[in-house]
Amino acid sequence: MGLIAPSGTDMVSYDPKSQEGWVATRLDFLVNWSRANSLWPMPFGTACCAIEFMATAASRFDLARFGMERMSFSPLQADVLICAGRVPFKLAPIIRRIWQQMPEPKWCISMGACASSGGMFDNYAVVQGIDTIIPVDVYVPGCPPRPEGLIHGIRMLQEKVKNERLADNRIREEINPDQSSELYIPPSVIDELGEPFGNSVHQNRSAP
Amino acid sequence: MTARFEIVAAGSAVPDSPAPATPKNVSHLGGQPNPSAAALAARFHGAVERVVVIWGETVVFVKPAAVFEAMQWLRDDPGQQYDFLSDVTAVEYRDFEQPIEVVWHLRSLPYRRFLRVKAQLPKNGPLEIASVWPLWKSADWLERECYDMFGIKFTGHPDLRRILMWEQYREGYPLRKDFPLRGRFSRAEQLRQALAQNPESRYSMEELSVADAFEDLPEDMRKRLSAGERTGE
Numbered sequence: 001m002g003l004i005a006p007s008g009t010d011m012v013s014y015d016p017k018s019q020e021g022w023v024a025t026r027l028d029f030l031v032n033w034s035r036a037n038s039l040w041p042m043p044f045g046t047a048c049c050a051i052e053f054m055a056t057a058a059s060r061f062d063l064a065r066f067g068m069e070r071m072s073f074s075p076l077q078a079d080v081l082i083c084a085g086r087v088p089f090k091l092a093p094i095i096r097r098i099w100q101q102m103p104e105p106k107w108c109i110s111m112g113a114c115a116s117s118g119g120m121f122d123n124y125a126v127v128q129g130i131d132t133i134i135p136v137d138v139y140v141p142g143c144p145p146r147p148e149g150l151i152h153g154i155r156m157l158q159e160k161v162k163n164e165r166l167a168d169n170r171i172r173e174e175i176n177p178d179q180s181s182e183l184y185i186p187p188s189v190i191d192e193l194g195e196p197f198g199n200s201v202h203q204n205r206s207a208p
Numbered sequence: 209m210t211a212r213f214e215i216v217a218a219g220s221a222v223p224d225s226p227a228p229a230t231p232k233n234v235s236h237l238g239g240q241p242n243p244s245a246a247a248l249a250a251r252f253h254g255a256v257e258r259v260v261v262i263w264g265e266t267v268v269f270v271k272p273a274a275v276f277e278a279m280q281w282l283r284d285d286p287g288q289q290y291d292f293l294s295d296v297t298a299v300e301y302r303d304f305e306q307p308i309e310v311v312w313h314l315r316s317l318p319y320r321r322f323l324r325v326k327a328q329l330p331k332n333g334p335l336e337i338a339s340v341w342p343l344w345k346s347a348d349w350l351e352r353e354c355y356d357m358f359g360i361k362f363t364g365h366p367d368l369r370r371i372l373m374w375e376q377y378r379e380g381y382p383l384r385k386d387f388p389l390r391g392r393f394s395r396a397e398q399l400r401q402a403l404a405q406n407p408e409s410r411y412s413m414e415e416l417s418v419a420d421a422f423e424d425l426p427e428d429m430r431k432r433l434s435a436g437e438r439t440g441e
Contacts, residue, residue, distance in 0.1 A: 089402035090374050096403060124382055124391030124398075125373075132399055187396030 028165055035079070035105065036161040038067035039154075042078030042102065044095060047085030049112035049144040056147040066154055075101040080157065081134070084144075086114035087127045099134040104172055107161070109153055110136045113143045135174065216291060221318035228320055234264040242266035244288050244316070244323050251285075252278055257328075265324055272310075272327045276338035276364075279325070282314060283343050290314040290323065293344035296351050298358045300385050310337055310360060329360070339365040357383040374405055375426065 041063075045053055057063045057071070072078035075098045087095055099108070110130055113119035116139045118128035130136060137160060140153035164171055177184055219225060239261045245268050249256040255274035260267045270278050282290040295313040307328040314323045329335050339362035341347045351362040352371040359381035362368055369375060373382070378401075379392045391398055406424045422430065 089398060090372075092399065092402040093405050093407050097407065123389050124379065124387070127399065127402075128395060132395075133403065188394060190396070 028167075031166065032162045032164055036158040039079045039107070039157070039161070040070050040072040040077060041068050042072050042075050042081045042098065043084065044081060044098065045084040046087060046091065047112075047114065049084035049115065052144045052147060053082060053084045053111065053150065056150045061147040061151065063151075063154075066151075066158070068154070075099075076103065078102050079105070080107045080109060082109045082111055083115045083130050084111040086119065086121055087130055087133075088125045089127055090125075092127050092133055095130065096133050105164075106172075107137045107157055108134055109138045109140060109150075109157060111140045111150060111153070112145055113141060116141065119143060216317045218317045219320045221289060222320065225320070231264055236263060237261065239264050242321055242323050244282065244290075244321060247285075247287065248278060248282065251281060265322060267324045267326055269326050269328065272329060272337050275310075275325070275327050276340065276343075279312070279314075279340050279343055282323070282325075288316060288321075289318045290316045290321070292317055293340065293346050293350075296340070296347055296354055298354050298360055298383075300358065300383070302385055304331065307331060308335065308358065308360070310354070312340065334361070335359055336361045336363055338363055339368075341365050357381055359384065369429065374402075375429070376401070376405055376424075 043050070043053060055061060057069070063069055068080075075081075079102075081095075081099060081102060083095065099106070108130075110116045114121060114126070115130050116136075118126050122128070127133065138153045138157045140149050142149050145153075179186075219228075237260075241259055241261050245256075245259045245266050248268060248270075249259065252270075252274055255271050255278055257269040257271060259269070282288045292315040293312065294315055295311070297311050299309045299311060301308075307330045310327045310329060312325040314325060315321070316323070327337060329337065335358070337360060339347065339351055341351065341362070341364065347362075348365070348367070349371060351365050352368060354360055355362060355365075355368055356370040356372050370377060379398075380387050382391075393401070422433070425433070
């Protein structure tokens with residue numbers, strides 16, 4: 001194993017209580033392995049990214065290799081929400097409700113530029129990134145991403161799933177921003193910082 | 209008035225006319241106007257303001273007060289038979305002096321004719337115009353969209369409410385020129401309002417009358433629902 005003593009000490013200490021037992025780690029491995037290889041996706045396809053998603057699911061790229069061929073159109077049986085496409089404000093409460101209906105453990109892939117950041121639709125109707133509504137695990141860039149890109153994102157999500165620990169109870173805790181922290185930025189300041197550059201700075205204000 | 213599901217063959221009123229072909233070398237302005245325009249001007253003397261031919265398509269400017277009668281005549285007259293309303297929309301120009309134009313696209317299948325009717329609504333007056341829903345049922349959602357985007361009230365429409373934006377949307381009418389591209393509210397406020405809506409509140413009137421979201425609706429819609437108002441057939 002190549003244990004190397006930290007510099008400045010001549011001893012390696014070993015605390016049995018700091019480690020998890022062999023059974024727990026093997027159980028983690030088994031659970032994560034089975035979860036990672038049968039992620040049932042809830043396809044939330046709203047735009048052109050959904051076409052690429054369909055291509056990914058079809059025979060040439062074959063999502064069945066990752067155990068994802070079973071599209072779960074009911075959120076009650078879904079493991080991973082794949083948001084493919086732009087989300088208008090009118091859909092915001094719906095995607096949030098779908099996310100709340102999915103049972104734990106659940107993950108979310110934001111596919112494409114529009115779902116991740118609003119993309120080029122910086123206007124009155126489109127949500128500027130679904131991470132303002134629901135927590136996102138993996139962002140897949142692209143407009144739209146090629147199927148290889150989505151598969152790369154799925155592989156990254158599988159890596160994340162495989163490295164989770166049952167003993168870690170903070171994994172799926174939804175943490176509200178700590179308003180007393182010095183790092184906290186209120187939404188109004190984020191709005192101000194998020195103003196576009198150039199001659200479009202007045203887009204947020206009413207015309208005279 | 210024709211029967212409801214009668215099949216109309218295109219060009220049936222002009223059987224010996226040549227087969228339609230894509231016109232070539234069409235000039236921007238000028239050209240042969242649609243004969244319906246002259247007929248309409250002859251039938252309604254003061255109502256037709258002017259007739260323009262743009263890219264081979266005839267545009268008739270009709271006074272707003274006379275729109276419904278003119279449309280009814282265009283649909284029912286055996287020499288016109290405009291049986292298909294393909295679009296209702298509006299145009300606002302950047303110049304504030306220019307009035308808002310409401311545009312109807314009519315098509316006559318028996319005569320193979322296309323007519324664009326426009327009515328000009330001054331911006332300092334009320335943006336109201338008669339609904340053509342009693343004539344063509346396709347006007348239902350088109351007029352709702354026009355109301356949603358421009359704020360034009362179509363009097364006589366059975367269910368005039370927003371169709372693209374949600375019912376509680378308060379930022380205004382997005383396609384108006386004084387509407388900022390990113391909306392009037394900040395992003396945080398827009399998201400807060402969007403997440404606060406009940407998705408059930410945008411069901412149809414039939415569904416709304418039994419939905420849980422009844423209490424979330426605006427006052428006038430609740431009154432209309434309580435009075436037993438329903439759409440559809």
